[in-house]
Amino acid sequence: MIKAGFKTLSAKSAAQLDGELMSTGAFSIDQLMELAGLAVAKAIYKQYPPSTGTPNKVLVLVGPGNNGGDGLVAARHLKTWGSYDPVLYYPKKTSNQLYSNLVKQLQDLQVGELQTLEEVKALLNNKGEVKLIIDSLFGFSFKPPIREPFKDLISFLSVNHDKIAPVVAVDIPSGWDVDQGPTDIDINASMLISLTAPKPCAARFVESGKDKVHYLGGRFINKEIAKKYDIEDIIDKYKNDDLIVKL
Amino acid sequence: MIKAGFKTLSAKSAAQLDGELMSTGAFSIDQLMELAGLAVAKAIYKQYPPSTGTPNKVLVLVGPGNNGGDGLVAARHLKTWGSYDPVLYYPKKTSNQLYSNLVKQLQDLQVGELQTLEEVKALLNNKGEVKLIIDSLFGFSFKPPIREPFKDLISFLSVNHDKIAPVVAVDIPSGWDVDQGPTDIDINASMLISLTAPKPCAARFVESGKDKVHYLGGRFINKEIAKKYDIEDIIDKYKNDDLIVKL
Numbered sequence: 001m002i003k004a005g006f007k008t009l010s011a012k013s014a015a016q017l018d019g020e021l022m023s024t025g026a027f028s029i030d031q032l033m034e035l036a037g038l039a040v041a042k043a044i045y046k047q048y049p050p051s052t053g054t055p056n057k058v059l060v061l062v063g064p065g066n067n068g069g070d071g072l073v074a075a076r077h078l079k080t081w082g083s084y085d086p087v088l089y090y091p092k093k094t095s096n097q098l099y100s101n102l103v104k105q106l107q108d109l110q111v112g113e114l115q116t117l118e119e120v121k122a123l124l125n126n127k128g129e130v131k132l133i134i135d136s137l138f139g140f141s142f143k144p145p146i147r148e149p150f151k152d153l154i155s156f157l158s159v160n161h162d163k164i165a166p167v168v169a170v171d172i173p174s175g176w177d178v179d180q181g182p183t184d185i186d187i188n189a190s191m192l193i194s195l196t197a198p199k200p201c202a203a204r205f206v207e208s209g210k211d212k213v214h215y216l217g218g219r220f221i222n223k224e225i226a227k228k229y230d231i232e233d234i235i236d237k238y239k240n241d242d243l244i245v246k247l
Numbered sequence: 248m249i250k251a252g253f254k255t256l257s258a259k260s261a262a263q264l265d266g267e268l269m270s271t272g273a274f275s276i277d278q279l280m281e282l283a284g285l286a287v288a289k290a291i292y293k294q295y296p297p298s299t300g301t302p303n304k305v306l307v308l309v310g311p312g313n314n315g316g317d318g319l320v321a322a323r324h325l326k327t328w329g330s331y332d333p334v335l336y337y338p339k340k341t342s343n344q345l346y347s348n349l350v351k352q353l354q355d356l357q358v359g360e361l362q363t364l365e366e367v368k369a370l371l372n373n374k375g376e377v378k379l380i381i382d383s384l385f386g387f388s389f390k391p392p393i394r395e396p397f398k399d400l401i402s403f404l405s406v407n408h409d410k411i412a413p414v415v416a417v418d419i420p421s422g423w424d425v426d427q428g429p430t431d432i433d434i435n436a437s438m439l440i441s442l443t444a445p446k447p448c449a450a451r452f453v454e455s456g457k458d459k460v461h462y463l464g465g466r467f468i469n470k471e472i473a474k475k476y477d478i479e480d481i482i483d484k485y486k487n488d489d490l491i492v493k494l
Contacts (some may be wrong), residue, residue, distance in 0.1 A: 026351035030277035038282075045488040080466060081488050104273035109469045219327060222356045241292040241328050 037073020039217025050083035063137035071136025137174035161188035284320020286464025297330035310384035318383025408435035
């Protein structure tokens with residue numbers, strides 16, 4: 001296990017905490033995902049404020065699970081604020097009503113969607129067009145192996161990382177092992193937004209480069225739960241009424 | 248109809264817009280209420296930042312409908328931030344699961360609840376103890392007459408308004424007619440937080456005194472809906488990634 005300079009939540013504990021919030025905690029997934037996605041959008045606005053003029057194009061890579069849902073919510077807030085222009089790549093859609101609803105909300109905002117990996121690559125190869133990439137592919141419940149088209153996508157981002165826009169990872173840099181960190185495939189994220197609390201791989205992310213930026217978001221757990229999961233220190237880092245904090 | 252210095256949404260239009268968001272708009276009530284309640288909490292933090300030391304006691308008056316739900320969500324955020332100490336008065340509970348869940352979330356945060364109007368009056372008579380009162384009793388679907396215990400409660404607040412803490416009204420000053428404004432019973436709010444868009448009575452609120460403060464929150468409608476309901480001007484007032492704006 002990695003020794004972090006901050007308290008972390010293992011994949012197993014994170015799944016347990018999420019389950020607890022949605023059972024005895026009486027939160028709905030709609031609520032939690034709304035707050036998580038809003039925190040992602042807020043952290044992006046703070047770290048990568050939009051340049052003036054044309055709305056900044058943001059490519060949102062959406063995975064099949066809850067991490068993808070957080071990305072969809074973040075895309076909606078960014079679009080609503082008016083200064084970003086998100087476009088989705090969401091190749092493996094979940095049939096669940098919540099996800100269909102999140103997609104419908106984005107369609108109503110005229111958020112576009114790329115249908116093929118070739119379109120994604122072409123867009124990214126168009127130097128300077130995309131200002132930011134949101135990696136909401138896999139979260140803390142990810143288990144290898146990575147299947148297509150995600151493997152090809154992450155490999156492309158990895159190989160081209162010095163030529164393309166910065167990657168902002170939601171909760172986990174996709175492809176990484178939640179507890180152990182990097183595997184043979186690295187999406188090369190510039191920024192990580194840990195949700196609820198950092199997972200062990202967040203420590204490896206921070207150590208992987210001086211310019212790596214790490215935020216915390218998803219401010220919805222109470223002191224008792226924080227104590228139970230030994231993450232009080234990290235929750236205490238939030239200031240005032242902020243929904244996010246730069247760690 | 249009142250002529251406002253800003254565009255407003257009549258009771259009928261507000262109900263129609265809400266219905267549209269939750270049908271063709273594909274929003275869940277959980278999502279919308281979470282964002283509305285968060286906006287209320289954010290506006291309170293901005294206008295009445297907590298004094299240091301003991302968390303500021305806030306009395307949250309919760310009505311039987313959605314306006315009450317917004318108050319419950321606001322109370323949770325205020326409590327989670329740590330610098331406010333909300334206490335509820337929620338005499339007519341809705342049996343609906345969403346409301347039971349919102350109450351459970353507050354119980355898990357050790358938010359207390361007053362059981363009788365006598366307790367409410369005693370608390371408010373204890374000069375200086377309560378720093379702020381949130382009026383989330385009635386929203387845009389309110390129709391007179393006001394029933395007990397709300398009538399007695401609002402009368403008490405009205406009569407004692409210069410001796411007690413400021414009242415922050417959520418969307419509508421309770422007791423007011425949504426389209427026409429004041430009736431014979433006035434909760435004497437110091438601050439109004441209009442959700443989605445101001446209702447016609449908001450203009451009367453602003454005109455009713457120089458020190459009346461008016462915020463807008465609930466930033467979730469797209470330009471097409473704003474255009475359809477003729478409230479583009481008001482939606483354009485939001486800045487950057489702010490969830491609220493002082494009007």
